[in-house]
């Protein structure tokens with residue numbers, strides 16, 4: 001049995017789909033109380049047994065880990081209790097004698113000024129001290145983060161970001177991440193490994209807009225918006241205070257340093273070239289075209 005936490009989120013759904021594609025049997029998805037009849041839960045229930053429980057509920061975690069041999073832990077995005085959740089999930093996995101624990105961390109968790117990175121570093125530290133066989137995946141920013149702005153990019157020709165146009169980020173296709181997650185969950189040989197996962201070298205936001213221009217055959221320019229304007233829009237959307245503060249810290253860090261890694265490890269794990277941004281844009285445009 002393989003347990004996936006954070007299962008209804010975008011990462012969880014991708015990991016479950018990749019495990020099913022690999023022919024993995026016995027998938028169990030931990031779903032938050034109240035979300036078991038959500039469209040995402042219905043979608044993953046075709047491939048995984050649904051168990052309902054809060055990630056902070058020790059009893060629910062104990063029940064979810066029963067009979068589990070491998071666990072993929074995804075903490076909900078921008079969660080203020082990320083380290084408490086990590087501690088509880090690791091304790092439940094140890095108690096259930098889970099023999100393979102894969103932790104979904106982040107690229108450069110050692111950056112203290114980004115709370116959601118630093119909290120993942122603390123969870124990695126707990127794993128080193130736990131009596132568990134573990135693998136850590138450190139993914140860069142997903143290409144799929146661009147999807148909410150797809151219409152603005154493709155129809156208005158504007159790629160809008162709250163950091164300067166020369167900010168470099170390494171991007172990763174979620175499908176490549178999910179393929180690696182499925183691999184390390186189902187194949188031996190990855191115990192004790194920490195894998196940095198990037199699909200591209202650091203790309204500036206200007207290069208990103210150029211790629212969209214070429215692939216969509218229309219002019220796309222990068223526009224920087226101020227952190228104040230971004231915050232006003234985020235508050236209007238009802239984003240929680242912790243998430244807003246954490247994202248602002250991330251944007252300030254990006255503006256100063258970017259977030260860049262290397263595609264080498266991902267290329268080796270996939271035994272092929274990682275998905276390029278151009279391929280992702282082509283694939284997304286084709287998928288959206290067919291859906292119309």
Ligand SMILES: NC(=O)c1ccc[n+]([C@@H]2O[C@H](COP(=O)([O-])OP(=O)(O)OC[C@H]3O[C@@H](n4cnc5c(N)ncnc54)[C@H](OP(=O)(O)O)[C@@H]3O)[C@@H](O)[C@H]2O)c1
Nearest residue numbers: 006008009010011032035054055075076077139140141142
């Ligand atoms: N986005 C990126 O570029 C990127 C890159 C590297 C790493 N990461 C990391 O990837 C992780 C997952 O991100 P994501 O975007 O896939 O997350 P997400 O879409 O926010 O999904 C989180 C899931 O956790 C569930 N959840 C929330 N609170 C819960 C609780 N108390 N108990 C049980 N389940 C709960 C949510 O359920 P509901 O559906 O009920 O809300 C949701 O299904 C984050 O830790 C993030 O830092 C992201």
